Amino acid sequence: MVWLFAAASAPPPLACSSRHDPTPTTDAFATPNGCFHALDALTTTPTPTTMRDLVVLGGSSHPELTRAICERLAISPGHVKLTKFSNRETNVEVIESVRGMDVYIVQSGCGSVNDNLMELLIMISACKIASARKITAVLPLFPYSRQPDGPYKRNGMPLNRLSDEACQKLADMQGMPFPHVTSQPASRSPSPTKMLEHPERYNSVYDGEAKVGAPTPVSGVARLQKIQADHQIVRSPRSTSPVSAYGGSVNGGQGKAGAQYKLWTAKPGTLIADMLVAAGAHHIITMDMHHPQFQGFFDIPVDNLNSYPLMYKYIVEKIPDWKNAVIVSPDAGGAKRATAIADALNMNFALIHKDRRHATSTLTLVGNVKDRVVIMIDDIADTCHTLARAAHVLTRNGAAKVYALVTHGIMSGDAIDRLVRSPIDTLIVSNTVPQVEHVKAAATACGRADKIKVFDVAPILAEAVRRIHNGESVSFLFDIVPIVN
């Protein structure tokens, strides 16, 4: 099988020596044997060339990736000192001169995100004051890229494990008990439709006709509130509560506040975009953004690179009998991504879908995976809830083996335990987020050193940096048209 590139001709790669040493940070790929010409170039170590007017600075979120990118570019990382004062303020000192240079600052939105974001902004600002010609922020994982609708998903699965006081505060704010993860299983939380059809079961005010022994009459006020509640656009079960213990007694005449008010979670997308631009960035390079339309928030050019070429390479090289495998998207949102990969590799495709037609929503498989190897594709693996539950569905439906191929493996909280307990055979993630600790943790948790495998994205990022710096086309990295034998 040969890859051809839609660009006129593959431009000559960096002056390649005949050595075919894999880049040191990668242990996932065997040495290619000549099939993938241009992609080969991405995985070989070049002879040193000089890059004029180019400086690559690394933040403290992912120094290994910065080193890998610089090694691909055959330069050494720029000298910058990143420390914290004793009062926790970030201190950035750019030791070398960046006057008139193109500066690329590599910082991933992982670890302690706020600290790394501040560090990035201060570095951009420092370079701007130091008269850098052009400043590009390279963010392999873009922070705050997911913009949730609420602190909890509709099924009650928490996006985070809130403390008890936070849960209590949220419950007070909306006047209804919050489906705290330890108290009520997610699958049992009632769907909004059900609550509106049978409000008497969920709202004490409606105790009237339906229940025996609950003599509370439905007063005129309650009836009005029921009508109001019915016509509310219900996004979560919690907002249908017409009356709460809170009433409106607190804060005197504040009729606007209280349980009727729909809670909303702040979406900081435009904020992050504005901050990066205000700090002085001229260009953003990121990879596999969760919402590609995020690029529209920026006034400056954004290159949202794809990790698909490396995913194809991994599937073709590393997964035995991949031609008979099935690409599965673990949720409906990722269908577009998964179908793109399935089409490119001419493989079958299936989808896990949350069926909300019935009282409790259930995960169903759309497609057939019986006795097949399954490759789940997703962009972010944070708590691994989605992947684990999808894997259970797949094995229930007869999948032989389940792989998960994910771009950003954040693996926060008890994600590794969840992964180990799930029927997922191997999780393959990229190194947009540092993975050394995750691989170790998974190895100790299950005894297999290859439970988590890593594919290296430094070649794509370095190639993008090089092409942008030289003013060449970056579309090489997007337009890949496979011809399948």
Add this chain to the structure above:
Amino acid sequence: MSTNSIKIFSGNAHPDLAYLIARRLGLDLGKVVVSKYSNQETSVTIGESVRDEDVFLVQSGCGEINDNLMELLIMINACKTASARRITAVMPCFPYARQDKKDNSQGRAAARLSTMRVSLWVRVGHDHVVAVQLGLAPHPGVFNIPVDNLYAEPSVLKYIRDHVPNWATDSVIVSPDAGGAKRATSIADRLGIDFAIIHKERKKANEVSRMVLVGDVKGKAAILVDDMADTCGTLCLAAKTLVDHGASAVYAIVTHGILSGKALQAINDSPLTQVVVTNTIPHDEKKVKCPKLATIDISATLAEAIRRTHNGESVSYLFTHAPE
């Protein structure tokens, strides 16, 4: 006066101060939950309408500064998209203001970056953000929006009059460095007492080498006045110098008591009689470890500033008077 259109929200930096401010104004704090997702991103959920309201966000630049700063920025952005009429950031301790003081020889970009840094976040909130903070501020020209820099001086004067015995006859105001001379002379003039200054030679950041006293403190209570106390190296060395020159007691009154690292230990071991800080930065647990710590409550000043800003009255009264 329409007090019910003031909304005060607090982040996680110093909720106690926000509660005191709100109580002073006769209000409840606004309903907001600020927490973190499992991947360490900040989540802000607002529980009441802020449409066309005068919103005040109380967040001090202390503790985990970057996290608190992000919380504040996201809250500002959230209120802006929710059509608040005006958004004011009340920041008792302003972060990243100290880096201005670094000398230019090393890390040339770092010296001025804090000024630019500060102006960048302010631009994010657009021109409805007013920063109100005490004591230490970058130059107001850095911001393109109104800044009200309140002073802790009236509260400091009040404390000295109420708590230092024989302050009128037997005390001296001392500035622990040349930079604070203006601050110290202002207080000394208001109280009508003498003034002295300590000149220090500093070799490295957070490390003090030699101290020279200019003025006389013999037989008097020396009152050190400074804007920030972080590791307290300066303060303890100054106290020792003053005692060596014959001071009977040494008080230290500091606006922002960051007190990080070994500060509490240093204070306990030093000849300082008492260290007084304002509650711009939470320090209740620190008082347990260090009995020499005392507090000046500035929630009254901040609450008054908020009230006057909301009503369109003059705030300059607060530059010279401390509310009771």
